[in-house]
Amino acid sequence: MKYSYYSATTIPQNIVGQQIPLGNIPISFINENGASDIPILFSVVEATESAIQNVITGVNSVTTTSTENTVFLVASQKVTYNIIKSSGTWGSMSLSPTYAFASILSTDGDTVTIQFDASVALSGDYSSIDYDDQDYLTSGINGFVGSYEIDLLEDSTDVGTFNVEIFPTVQIRKICPENTLNFAWLNRSGGWSSFALECKYVKGFSIGKQKTYKTASDVIRNSQLDEVYQTYSLIAEGLTTFELDLLSSLRTSIQAYLYNEDSLYFDIPILIDARSFETYGNRQRQPDRNMSFNFRIATQEVIQTQ
Amino acid sequence: MANLVLKNDVDALTSVFQPIRMDYEWEYPSCLVYDAAGFVGIRVHVSFLSIVPIGEFVQILNGSYKGTYIVTSVTNDASYLYIVTDQVFNGNDSTSNLFNVDKRQTFELFAGYQSGAGATVKPYQKIADIAVSINPITALFEVDLHSYLRTYFKINTPQSGIDYGLSLQWQLFVTTDDVPTSQTINWSLTQNDSVNMGLNIKVDSQDQVLQLANSSGSFIVNSSQTVQALGIRTISASGTATLTVVNNTSTTTIYTQQVTTDSNEIPSFSFTVATGNDYTITLTTNA
Numbered sequence: 069m070k071y072s073y074y075s076a077t078t079i080p081q082n083i084v085g086q087q088i089p090l091g092n093i094p095i096s097f098i099n100e101n102g103a104s105d106i107p108i109l110f111s112v113v114e115a116t117e118s119a120i121q122n123v124i125t126g127v128n129s130v131t132t133t134s135t136e137n138t139v140f141l142v143a144s145q146k147v148t149y150n151i152i153k154s155s156g157t158w159g160s161m162s163l164s165p166t167y168a169f170a171s172i173l174s175t176d177g178d179t180v181t182i183q184f185d186a187s188v189a190l191s192g193d194y195s196s197i198d199y200d201d202q203d204y205l206t207s208g209i210n211g212f213v214g215s216y217e218i219d220l221l222e223d224s225t226d227v228g229t230f231n232v233e234i235f236p237t238v239q240i241r242k243i244c245p246e247n248t249l250n251f252a253w254l255n256r257s258g259g260w261s262s263f264a265l266e267c268k269y270v271k272g273f274s275i276g277k278q279k280t281y282k283t284a285s286d287v288i289r290n291s292q293l294d295e296v297y298q299t300y301s302l303i304a305e306g307l308t309t310f311e312l313d314l315l316s317s318l319r320t321s322i323q324a325y326l327y328n329e330d331s332l333y334f335d336i337p338i339l340i341d342a343r344s345f346e347t348y349g350n351r352q353r354q355p356d357r358n359m360s361f362n363f364r365i366a367t368q369e370v371i372q373t374q
Numbered sequence: 375m376a377n378l379v380l381k382n383d384v385d386a387l388t389s390v391f392q393p394i395r396m397d398y399e400w401e402y403p404s405c406l407v408y409d410a411a412g413f414v415g416i417r418v419h420v421s422f423l424s425i426v427p428i429g430e431f432v433q434i435l436n437g438s439y440k441g442t443y444i445v446t447s448v449t450n451d452a453s454y455l456y457i458v459t460d461q462v463f464n465g466n467d468s469t470s471n472l473f474n475v476d477k478r479q480t481f482e483l484f485a486g487y488q489s490g491a492g493a494t495v496k497p498y499q500k501i502a503d504i505a506v507s508i509n510p511i512t513a514l515f516e517v518d519l520h521s522y523l524r525t526y527f528k529i530n531t532p533q534s535g536i537d538y539g540l541s542l543q544w545q546l547f548v549t550t551d552d553v554p555t556s557q558t559i560n561w562s563l564t565q566n567d568s569v570n571m572g573l574n575i576k577v578d579s580q581d582q583v584l585q586l587a588n589s590s591g592s593f594i595v596n597s598s599q600t601v602q603a604l605g606i607r608t609i610s611a612s613g614t615a616t617l618t619v620v621n622n623t624s625t626t627t628i629y630t631q632q633v634t635t636d637s638n639e640i641p642s643f644s645f646t647v648a649t650g651n652d653y654t655i656t657l658t659t660n661a
Contacts (some may be wrong), residue, residue: 079385258540
């Protein structure tokens with residue numbers, strides 16, 4: 069069997085089953101108010117069928133009765149699992165082997181709460197300003213990057229397994245979710261990228277065509293508005309080189325979505341106005357490191373006619 | 375049956391918006407031009423026997439005889455096929471040494487997932503029949519698949535989990551016959567005078583070939599039929615015999631056994647004919 073991907077660039081041959089995102093390495097976003105995580109979407113090539121696997125990290129907690137779980141984290145994120153026993157109460161719970169990022173917070177009746185915290189601080193940089201692969205990609209915040217299989221033990225008996233995948237990040241950014249638009253888009257490497265962009269934006273509507281008529285008393289009125297869409301015009305400032313590089317790939321994407329706070333999915337299709345897209349300062353020391361562009365929600369608004 | 379063999383493969387992982395080109399060539403592409411009573415004769419490997427009909431066109435790809443010619447007659451021996459054309463012979467030219475049958479060769483492209491969740495979302499199926507003419511410069515059949523494969527992709531709203539819309543498994547097959555389910559079995563018996571042996575081939579238990587003297591030939595079978603090949607000892611004599619079965623499609627020897635003729639052992643082998651595969655069965659004896 070051979071394998072092909074929806075990629076416009078050459079696919080490296082060693083990425084199957086590896087923790088190598090298709091496209092730019094994701095940037096980790098956390099809530100500056102509550103230190104919770106912000107959803108991040110990216111894609112990898114999984115090992116079983118060499119198929120594209122989309123990974124959404126940044127879920128703060130998971131409650132499940134399943135004892136077989138795969139946990140995805142980007143370095144600096146954490147997640148809490150509440151495992152509910154199908155019948156009865158848990159005994160003495162432990163994890164094997166033990167890792168610094170995995171711990172049992174509590175065992176209460178039929179619920180055992182386990183935390184995987186890849187934000188445990190280690191020596192190294194957390195900022196991309198002085199990016200250095202000697203101390204940045206292999207240690208520091210990426211010190212826990214890797215694949216782990218951790219058994220859940222009840223009274224020393226194996227009752228479940230966590231397959232923990234911790235992906236590298238190049239940067240952590242604390243943002244205010246209230247001022248954030250979280251984009252996901254198909255990148256040229258054939259996978260999804262995402263970026264929670266803290267920005268100033270103006271919401272509005274674009275109107276394609278309008279028809280008018282005059283009443284008997286010569287009053288002009290609208291009879292119909294066509295092609296009405298919600299629009300956004302935004303500007304973001306103080307971006308880093310990595311952020312500018314990641315965001316610039318949004319301009320050439322053919323499919324882009326916004327995160328839906330109601331459905332908790334990236335399911336709001338948008339259309340980027342590529343001509344409005346500007347990138348400034350892809351050199352670190354340039355004074356202007358801003359980005360601005362316009363987009364519209366791709367779902368047409370329904371307007372009454374007369 | 376003349377086979378196409380893979381000359382240049384593609385990487386295991388490919389981008390569907392970049393060229394995905396597989397190159398095939400004839401297994402025995404070389405030829406020799408000779409004087410056939412004043413006309414151009416072309417000597418090629420005998421495997422071309424079944425695909426060079428009289429009246430059709432053949433090509434010489436290089437040298438002074440580079441061009442396309444009509445076949446007027448065909449003869450063969452065990453090793454070569456001798457093709458006589460309508461072209462007047464103008465002297466020997468050793469640089470006219472690459473042969474092609476002037477006909478587009480066909481390939482079958484299958485794509486999708488054969489098992490698992492992907493088999494429901496993107497099932498394994500044939501997505502294209504591809505006919506390719508030879509590139510006379512490279513003497514290769516160059517099959518570029520990326521446009522065909524791209525038709526089987528679909529962008530879905532991003533969700534967690536495996537996204538079968540953005541990836542694809544695929545396989546390419548050479549269509550070796552006009553009737554895809556038919557395959558050719560070539561056979562030969564090379565018999566030393568002092569060892570009296572015979573070759574028997576059965577297809578679905580029915581005698582197909584029973585030969586007791588030096589000879590060779592071929593016949594058509596259908597896929598899934600069972601073929602039994604065995605050497606028959608008729609007169610006890612000292613010596614050895616070797617029965618060999620080769621899958622010509624993968625050029626793999628799937629069975630070979632040598633026995634002494636004064637023993638009670640007679641080599642025998644059964645196999646099921648696989649789709650798109652051709653075979654050669656040979657019994658060779660030695661004193």
